[in-house]
Amino acid sequence: MKNKYKALIVVVFLLPLLVYDVIKYFTLPDIPADTIGKVEIVIPKGASLQAVADTLAKKGLIKNAPVFVFWARGLGIETRIPSGRFKIPMGLTYPQLANYLTRVKPEFRSVTLIEGWPTEKILAELSSALNLNRKILDSLTRDTTLLKEYGIPAKNVTGYLLPDTYVFAEGVSEEQVIRFLIEQTLKIFEADSVKQKMREMGFNRHQVVTLASIVEGEAMIDEERPIIASVYLNRLKRGMRLQADPTIQFIITDGPRRLTYKDLKIDSPYNTYRYAGLPPGPINNPGKKSILATVFAAKTKYLYFVARGDGSHVFTVTAREHLKAKQKLNKIRKKIYGF
Template sequence: MALRKVSLPKPLLAASALLLTALGFFLFWPGLNTATTTTPLVVHRKTGFQAIVGELSRNGTIQSKWPVLITGSIIPRLHSIKPGRYFIPPGMSNFMLLYYLHSHKQDEVRITLPEGINLEKVARILSGKLDFDSTAFMAAASSERLLRRYNIKAKNAEGYLLPGTYDFAWGGSPDAAAGFLVKRFRKFYTDSLKTVTARRGMNETGLLTLASIVEAETPLDTEKPVVASVYLNRLKKNMRLQADPTVQYALGGTARRLFYRDLVADSPYNTYRHNGLPPGPICNPGTASILAVLQPAETGFLYFVATGTGGHNFAVSLKEHNENIKKYRQARRNTTP
């Protein structure tokens, strides 16, 4: 039996065409509902679609919320809008506005984390440029989940947050930022470096702890292998490290000039009171300090003191060290107004 062709009544066809035209006009006509100037928009993490549309209305990007809400209902995938800071061009249609927000590339911020800063300072730098606070980052870097995921046998990720210049997602989570930095260390710390660490009779925590002390002692990459040799020589002789930066870490707060009374601070991190390495890193060392511990200079040095003009003087004996201290004090007197 032949199928009979069904044709819609002309009034219904006209109504359908009119409806499609109206829908196309509603969705795609530029400037119908949007501002005539560029407008800024900040989308925080976990902000819902309706809240975003509400902010678009408040900041003057759109004249009315309902056309945008209806557009989002027609095309639900446009509800997915990344956290970030947007500058919305003028004269967009309802569809193009949502498509722009939905497809816009991730808002990234380039941040430099210097060598030798501790966990608290990392948190302060990141929170000053990204959309989370320092307390949240501290919590993320100390969470059982992160420590277990990256096999960190410590109370937090101090020492594992590899310094460098990186691009971070502005709206990313503190967990993602902490994990990213630990992964940078994991990528650097190759199997061959793990082999060298084991050959030197150290574990990962010990390596990072000593590297953090070296990092805190000198900013000069050329000096780091020599400084590392001093501490390794002292460890071999079962001498206390007597590293001033460990006392600074034990005292907490802003770094300052140490006094003799500070050297008796009751802390496992105080290497003037306790033999061996402290319980963990005191800052986040850079790659040069880590490699300095794995590839130290071959020296007999057991002591060093600042020159007063940059760098350090090294000594094999206590007598020679005391002479270097005199030189340091003289240099300070010469440079003090």
């Protein structure tokens, strides 16, 4: 009997250790000290288990791709392997590696897009910061299927790539990024308060984004955005031409620069000095503040404004007041800058 009790005690003592060892072998990615080196791999979105296994084999993380596929399916993690860029430790067993891939966090890259940037500059920054293919990005911005899907009535996505600072997982695709930025813009218009205000304005989404891009081109001080928007809305209501300098900067090919009277005569539907109403579409990619400032514009009687030169503006109601303010500021500018 004593021997039986001793045997039972030994079993009770050893069983947890045995279970732990089994679990450790199959799941825990503890690595021996001499196999700490890590290998970088990229798993594309939608990659099949076989494709993942082939990548692991090419990187030297496993010797037999079919064996890895066997373990991954046996452990039920076939659909749980994330996409992205990862650094994987060397020396893992097949089951350890399979489980490691379901828990490892992909590496990330951040990108900052500035309000008012033209689409070309945004694409250049995305390509550089996220290591994306510029040609594919260019193609996506003009993809008619994509534009139709998101209800963008234009030939490209200008105006709908919402500027901000974003963090993307390594390995994100060009299409994922473009779609994400468009969707961030469209989310602004989902709020009931925004929808209601747009109905009151008689504006559709594209018109709001178009005017917001002009506001973005003018505003440097957040508090002035709703006031600048009010000026343009007041002019539209009166049938006045917007006479917005940012639309001319959009037309010229050697800008941004100081505009001339010759520039104001350029024949283009985007020239708001020659043609009344809104231009055909956005002239840049406005930020959320300018979009909301356009929707919730201040209630003013202002029809004019002129830049002070420090980022702020002088707003006026009549042409006479505007001319007076302009002459005063021109004198100050000439005194300081000599022109």
